[in-house]
Amino acid sequence: MHDVVVVGAGPTGCYAARELARLGYEVVVLEEHAEIGEPVHCTGIVGLEACRRFHIDPSCIESYLSSALFFSPKGQCFRVAAPEAQAAVVDRSRFDRLLGQQAISYGASFLLGTRVHRVVVDADRARVSGTVLGETIAFQSSLVIVATGADDAITQQLGLARRPGPMIAGAQLIAQTAQLDEVEIHFGRAVAPNGFAWAVPGNGHGCRVGLVCQGRARPLLRRFVTSLERRGAIRRNGAPMRCRAVPSGPRTPSFGDRTLVIGDAAGQVKVTTSGGIYYGLLGAEAAVRSADAALRNGDLTRQTLQRYEGRWLSRLAGEQRTGRFLRKMQSALSDGDMEALFWLARRTGLPRLLSRLPFDWHTSGVLALLWQCASGEPRLGRHQVVSTTIER
Numbered sequence: 001m002h003d004v005v006v007v008g009a010g011p012t013g014c015y016a017a018r019e020l021a022r023l024g025y026e027v028v029v030l031e032e033h034a035e036i037g038e039p040v041h042c043t044g045i046v047g048l049e050a051c052r053r054f055h056i057d058p059s060c061i062e063s064y065l066s067s068a069l070f071f072s073p074k075g076q077c078f079r080v081a082a083p084e085a086q087a088a089v090v091d092r093s094r095f096d097r098l099l100g101q102q103a104i105s106y107g108a109s110f111l112l113g114t115r116v117h118r119v120v121v122d123a124d125r126a127r128v129s130g131t132v133l134g135e136t137i138a139f140q141s142s143l144v145i146v147a148t149g150a151d152d153a154i155t156q157q158l159g160l161a162r163r164p165g166p167m168i169a170g171a172q173l174i175a176q177t178a179q180l181d182e183v184e185i186h187f188g189r190a191v192a193p194n195g196f197a198w199a200v201p202g203n204g205h206g207c208r209v210g211l212v213c214q215g216r217a218r219p220l221l222r223r224f225v226t227s228l229e230r231r232g233a234i235r236r237n238g239a240p241m242r243c244r245a246v247p248s249g250p251r252t253p254s255f256g257d258r259t260l261v262i263g264d265a266a267g268q269v270k271v272t273t274s275g276g277i278y279y280g281l282l283g284a285e286a287a288v289r290s291a292d293a294a295l296r297n298g299d300l301t302r303q304t305l306q307r308y309e310g311r312w313l314s315r316l317a318g319e320q321r322t323g324r325f326l327r328k329m330q331s332a333l334s335d336g337d338m339e340a341l342f343w344l345a346r347r348t349g350l351p352r353l354l355s356r357l358p359f360d361w362h363t364s365g366v367l368a369l370l371w372q373c374a375s376g377e378p379r380l381g382r383h384q385v386v387s388t389t390i391e392r
Contacts, residue, residue, distance in 0.1 A: 002026045002141040003295060005128050007116050007154060009036045011092075011277060012263030012284040013147030014099035015054075019288040021106035025295060028139060029103070030114045030130065037096035041172060041242045042277065043200055043208045044090040047359035050278035051088055060095040061088045063203035065183060072342040073188030073335040086359050089200060089208075090277070111137070119144055119154055119259070126258040143258050143291055143300055147284070150264040151245035161251035161261045168195065168246040168274060171217035172210030173239050175225065177201050180233040186224070187338055194331045197224045199233065207234050212274045214331075217243055246274045248327070249320050250313065255305040260287045268316060270360065271323025278360055279316055286311035322362050 004020050006013045009031035021027045033039070045065065050056070065088070067081035100110060114137065116130040121144075128139045146154055146161075155161040186197040197211035197220075209228065211221055221241060228234045251267035254260065262268065268283035269276040290308035294300045333341070 001125065002028050002139060004028075004143045004145060004291065005030065005126070005139050005141040006145045006147060007119075007128070008147035008149065008263075008265075009033075009096070009100060009110060009112075010147060010149070010263060010280075011096055011099060012268075012280040013145070014096060014103055015281055016145050016147065016262060016284045016288055016291075017108045018099055018103035018106060019285075020291060021103055021108035023288075023292055025292075027103070027108040028141075029100075029108060029110045030116055030128070030139070031110065031112050032115045034113045035097075036100040036110070036112070037093035039240075039242055040092045040174075041170070041244045042092045043172065043198065043210060044092040044095070044277070045087050045200065045275065046090055046277050047087050048085065049358070049360055050281070054278075054281050056088070056090060056095065057098055060091050060098060062091050063089045063201075065089065065200075068183040068185055070342075071184065071186045072339050073190065074339055076339060076342040076346065078342070078346050079182075089202065116148075116154060119146075119158060121158070121256065121258050141258075142295060143260070145287060145291070146259065146261045146265050147263045148265050149244065150247045150251075150267070152265050155251075155261055155265055158256055158259060160253055160256050160259065161265055161267070162253075163247070163251060164249040164267065166214065166248065168212050168214060168248050169217035169243065170210065170212045170246040170274060171221040171241055171243045172208060173221070173225065173241045174202070174206040174237075175209050175228075175234040175239065176237045177207040178232050178235050180207055180228070184233075189335055191224060192220060194327070197221075199228055206237070206239070209234060212246055247276075249324055250317060252309060252313075253302075253306075254283075254309050254312070255302055257302045257305075258300045260291060260305060260308055262287045266312075267320075268312065269320075271320050272326055272362060282315055283312045286315070319361060326362075 003025040004027045006017045006029045009029050017027045017029045064085035066085045069077055069079050071077050114130055114132040118129045120127045125140045126144045130137055148154055180199055180201050184199045191197050192211040192213040193215045195213035200208040209225055247264055247267035247269050249267050249271055254266040262283045263280035264276050268279045270279055287308055294304050
């Protein structure tokens, strides 16, 4: 019998496994894919705060970002920039593998190519069953950590992590960079309804082209890729398109008897950008703390494990509420409204006010921005610029 079974070997699952193994617990990680870090669904852009807090190895960083071009539905464009980098492009495959290797070095075990079908929680243990190479496998543990992503049958089976609203669709592929040398972010209902599209040069690792939207992401991404090709910005190289569901906010409850849910499965995402790396790692950090206390005390009831949800919501819930508010505002805008906003941004000091928003924490900055706009202060000159980029 193991102390902990982790289902899913993405960054949150590998991080939780590493930290719990480092604390001396017997941990096994079950991953449905044949390799850690594959396939890659994520653009992998994280703020420098995340890089520092979680000690992201420099070998995992492909490039640093300090500027971006924003495009309106009809092609209005303004460039935003900062004097120094605000975010990094992380090689997600390498990052995940490194976390997995570190977990193994502390004694965690990984079983790849394993699909988990069922988790049953008894009074004295949790039972996890699935298949690997067509053979049935079963594990028993004191605690199960579910790190399987947003579209998952295990959480539904357990009655956990209920959706707060409609899922967002995400799609991405890796193209070959041609004349694109700067991050681009595109808006418009024909491009990505109630969302946005992006192209991120990969510094020799290919160009990440993707979008998030409410609708059918695959045909929209094909159209967006074609538009970039016609401009000569990218060249398609036959790489497969990856599509996935993206949570639109916190999914609760994220705990149960002998069970914790982390990462995208718990909706631990930055709602404004649908980025899940940093917020997911913060959730995994809270899960490790709660799991350690519960395992040491031998009390893995939901009454004890609910402290985990309190920890991560106290850190993220406010930001996620702000993100949902901003997303609702965007959804209410027509393309004509968006054109007017771009016109205004190009002719006022709005970019300078936006530059004060931290990359990962928007609430305080948005409140300050609204206050200054209400006070009539944003007329600061049309050439001020802001750094902002896209995570995922």
